[in-house]
Amino acid sequence: AAVAAPTAEEQDALHRMEKTVTTAMTALREGVPTPGAHKYTLQMPERERSYYVYVPKGYTGSEAIPLMFAYHGLGDTCENFGPAVGFSKYADSNSFLYVYPCSTVGILGSCWNSGVCCCEGNGADDIGF
Numbered sequence: 001a002a003v004a005a006p007t008a009e010e011q012d013a014l015h016r017m018e019k020t021v022t023t024a025m026t027a028l029r030e031g032v033p034t035p036g037a038h039k040y041t042l043q044m045p046e047r048e049r050s051y052y053v054y055v056p057k058g059y060t061g062s063e064a065i066p067l068m069f070a071y072h073g074l075g076d077t078c079e080n081f082g083p084a085v086g087f088s089k090y091a092d093s094n095s096f097l098y099v100y101p102c103s104t105v106g107i108l109g110s111c112w113n114s115g116v117c118c119c120e121g122n123g124a125d126d127i128g129f
Contacts, residue, residue: 011093013063032055033055033125034055035055035056035057035058035059035092036054036055036088037052037053037054037055037083037088038052038053038054038055038084039051039052040052040053042129044128044129045125045128046124046125047104047123047124048125049101049102049104050078050101050102051078051099051100051101051102052078052082052099052100052101052102053097053098053099054082054087054088054091054097054098054099054100055097056088056091056092056094056095056096057092058066058092058095059095059097065095065096065097066095066096066097067096067097067098067099068087068091068097068098068099069097069098069099069100069101070087070098070099070100070127071081071101071103071112072100072103072110074108074109074110074111074112075108075109075110075111076110077102077103078100078101078102078103078109079102082100101124101129103124103126104122104124104126105122106122113125113126113127
């Protein structure tokens with residue numbers, strides 16, 4: 001069966017994801033950090049945003065390895081989420097990088113701007129981020 005071409009909305013989402021991955025990889029190219037979690041910031045049009053990149057043990061930057069994104073839930077924070085979920089031991093044993101971005105704050109605490117609850121009025125462009 002033929003695969004349908006992506007819609008304009010899907011193409012836009014893929015472009016934004018590619019931009020995020022490129023930003024994370026550019027930060028790593030500035031010098032391969034030591035294993036562990038490293039905080040980076042990105043200036044967005046509406047505000048500065050932060051994210052962490054976890055670098056697995058043994059990573060030298062000499063070869064491509066998988067990259068995983070993990071997002072914390074409503075009311076949680078990236079500072080709590082990253083260590084609490086335990087992905088670091090899996091990243092170390094399976095050799096992958098993982099990025100966990102930090103949300104903004106809305107009426108119910110830290111949250112993602114889904115457009116229907118909690119952060120829609122704070123002006124955060126979570127898709128662009």
